[in-house]
Amino acid sequence: MVVEVRGGVEVMEGNQPRVEVNVLLLGAHSVGKSALTVRFLTRRFIGEYGDIGEETHGHGLFVGLNQSELFVSLMTMCDSVPESVYSRVDRIDAQDVCFNVWDSPYTQDDGKSLSLPDKQLQWADGIVLVYSICDRRSFHVVRQQLQLIRRSRKPSSVPVVVVGNKLDLHCHRSVSSEEGRLLALSQHCGFYEVSAAETYEDVLLVFQRLVHLIRESRALRKSSAGVRRIVRSVSAVFGKKRGE
Numbered sequence: 001m002v003v004e005v006r007g008g009v010e011v012m013e014g015n016q017p018r019v020e021v022n023v024l025l026l027g028a029h030s031v032g033k034s035a036l037t038v039r040f041l042t043r044r045f046i047g048e049y050g051d052i053g054e055e056t057h058g059h060g061l062f063v064g065l066n067q068s069e070l071f072v073s074l075m076t077m078c079d080s081v082p083e084s085v086y087s088r089v090d091r092i093d094a095q096d097v098c099f100n101v102w103d104s105p106y107t108q109d110d111g112k113s114l115s116l117p118d119k120q121l122q123w124a125d126g127i128v129l130v131y132s133i134c135d136r137r138s139f140h141v142v143r144q145q146l147q148l149i150r151r152s153r154k155p156s157s158v159p160v161v162v163v164g165n166k167l168d169l170h171c172h173r174s175v176s177s178e179e180g181r182l183l184a185l186s187q188h189c190g191f192y193e194v195s196a197a198e199t200y201e202d203v204l205l206v207f208q209r210l211v212h213l214i215r216e217s218r219a220l221r222k223s224s225a226g227v228r229r230i231v232r233s234v235s236a237v238f239g240k241k242r243g244e
């Protein structure tokens with residue numbers, strides 16, 4: 001029995017609580033966002049991926065794959081949920097986690113200043129920011145996107161994992177591990193270098209780390225809301241006493 005699946009957090013499947021996390025992938029064109037998404041969802045690397053455009057309704061991502069081969073489901077569309085979100089349920093730390101993954105195409109290659117749609121940022125519980133270790137320009141894009149995320153209306157603490165992809169091409173590396181790690185550390189993000197082409201396990205680690213960061217951030221929000229409630233009740237009592 002599914003009680004609630006509306007782009008939110010609280011889901012009950014039977015009697016078992018299930019965590020729901022919305023994961024947004026960002027980064028420059030051709031860094032491997034779709035490759036990482038497909039790796040995570042299907043464990044496979046298929047080489048070429050159509051972009052999930054507004055018009056494709058989620059089918060572009062899986063060019064070359066038979067839809068029936070996939071153990072993913074296209075989420076039910078509703079006002080607050082975009083068309084191209086794929087979901088996968090995983091068991092992490094003895095709890096079912098439903099990943100809703102939005103692999104958004106990069107559309108800022110026209111020389112205009114970079115911006116991120118508010119719709120995406122408000123939807124996301126956590127963000128995977130991808131660059132290619134062989135493409136310095138894509139690293140600058142990640143740096144800029146990170147600044148935009150931290151300045152956005154969303155709480156600046158939205159969990160982010162920075163990912164340097166195409167590790168198998170390390171002989172063409174133009175961004176060092178240290179630079180990537182330093183950027184991530186300076187903005188309190190997780191950091192991984194992976195190869196979507198070569199390994200599933202490392203890609204899985206990225207998503208698992210993001211879940212841990214999301215859990216931490218939710219727990220922090222809950223406890224600070226609790227503290228605010230206590231402070232309000234205490235000031236109400238003392239305020240009353242002073243007025244009496």
Ligand SMILES: Nc1nc2c(ncn2[C@@H]2O[C@H](COP(=O)(O)OP(=O)(O)O)[C@@H](O)[C@H]2O)c(=O)[nH]1
Pocket residue numbers: 027028029030031032033034035036046047048049165166167168169194195196197198
């Ligand atoms: N060598 C290598 N190529 C990759 C890797 N990940 C993606 N690619 C290739 O890079 C190109 C762009 O990948 P894609 O996922 O479409 O990038 P996106 O535009 O960020 O979604 C494709 O030709 C992929 O096959 C990787 O880890 N290693």
Ligand SMILES: [Mg+2]
Pocket residue numbers: 033034035049050051052103105
């Ligand atoms: Mg893509």
